[in-house]
Amino acid sequence: MTVVIAVVNLKGGSAKTTTAAFLAQAFHDAGLSVLVVDADPQGSLLRWADGAEWPMPTIALPARTLHMQLRGLAGEHDVVIVDTPPLDSQAGIVSSALRAADLVVVPVAPTPMEVERLSAVRDAIDDVAALRPDGCPPSAVAVLSRTVARAASTAVWRAALVDDGWRVLGAEVRRLESIAQAAGDPIQQTGPYAAVASEVLDITLTIEGASAA
Numbered sequence: 602m603t604v605v606i607a608v609v610n611l612k613g614g615s616a617k618t619t620t621a622a623f624l625a626q627a628f629h630d631a632g633l634s635v636l637v638v639d640a641d642p643q644g645s646l647l648r649w650a651d652g653a654e655w656p657m658p659t660i661a662l663p664a665r666t667l668h669m670q671l672r673g674l675a676g677e678h679d680v681v682i683v684d685t686p687p688l689d690s691q692a693g694i695v696s697s698a699l700r701a702a703d704l705v706v707v708p709v710a711p712t713p714m715e716v717e718r719l720s721a722v723r724d725a726i727d728d729v730a731a732l733r734p735d736g737c738p739p740s741a742v743a744v745l746s747r748t749v750a751r752a753a754s755t756a757v758w759r760a761a762l763v764d765d766g767w768r769v770l771g772a773e774v775r776r777l778e779s780i781a782q783a784a785g786d787p788i789q790q791t792g793p794y795a796a797v798a799s800e801v802l803d804i805t806l807t808i809e810g811a812s813a814a
């Protein structure tokens with residue numbers, strides 16, 4: 602069974618593409634067969650894939666019909682990772698990705714502006730429930746990204762997210778120059794994303810188990 606993971610956030614520049622790329626590489630490094638889908642018309646992930654000549658097959662599909670096409674395209678792959686455009690500019694594409702997703706990964710910086718705007722992401726996730734075969738919203742996890750070493754605010758925002766009902770991964774992604782400069786090059790080291798991928802994998806196994814039961 603293929604697991605479809607959509608990387609989603611409301612805002613532009615919230616580390617969606619970075620998260621999709623590093624997660625894809627980390628899954629590949631873990632021995633999984635990964636298909637990468639760039640659903641953002643900006644095409645940044647596809648450019649990264651082409652420039653880096655990375656080993657994961659990567660296709661562009663910036664369409665509102667993703668939910669009808671993804672399962673067919675998934676073939677024998679273990680995981681499909683979908684990078685999405687900002688929800689506030691391309692709601693139709695993001696909604697389609699949410700309809701297809703088994704798990705939604707939401708990268709969020711521990712700052713007031715990013716955390717406050719997650720309620721719109723929650724609404725978008727809940728809104729697709731009625732459009733999905735099971736009538737339920739997809740599972741979702743927030744990943745604290747671009748965190749600053751030793752900043753006390755990170756734990757405060759983590760607690761705020763949990764209070765708001767978000768499941769937040771234990772693994773965090775620091776703001777790192779190596780990640781900021783990574784686009785376009787092969788990803789040699791997945792760094793903090795290895796732990797993120799491992800947690801995400803555990804969650805997807807639970808989802809698979811639940812749907813098989």
Ligand SMILES: Nc1ncnc2c1ncn2[C@@H]1O[C@H](COP(=O)(O)OP(=O)(O)OP(=O)(O)O)[C@@H](O)[C@H]1O
Pocket residue numbers: 612613614615616617618619620641643645685686687746747748774775776777778780781782783784
């Ligand atoms: N952990 C990190 N450390 C340092 N820089 C980061 C980190 N994660 C992302 N960035 C940088 O933040 C910027 C935005 O990241 P990215 O392009 O992945 O966001 P996005 O949500 O895909 O943006 P868009 O909505 O425009 O597609 C990029 O310059 C990226 O290199």
Ligand SMILES: [Mg+2]
Pocket residue numbers: 617618619641645684685
């Ligand atoms: Mg992007």
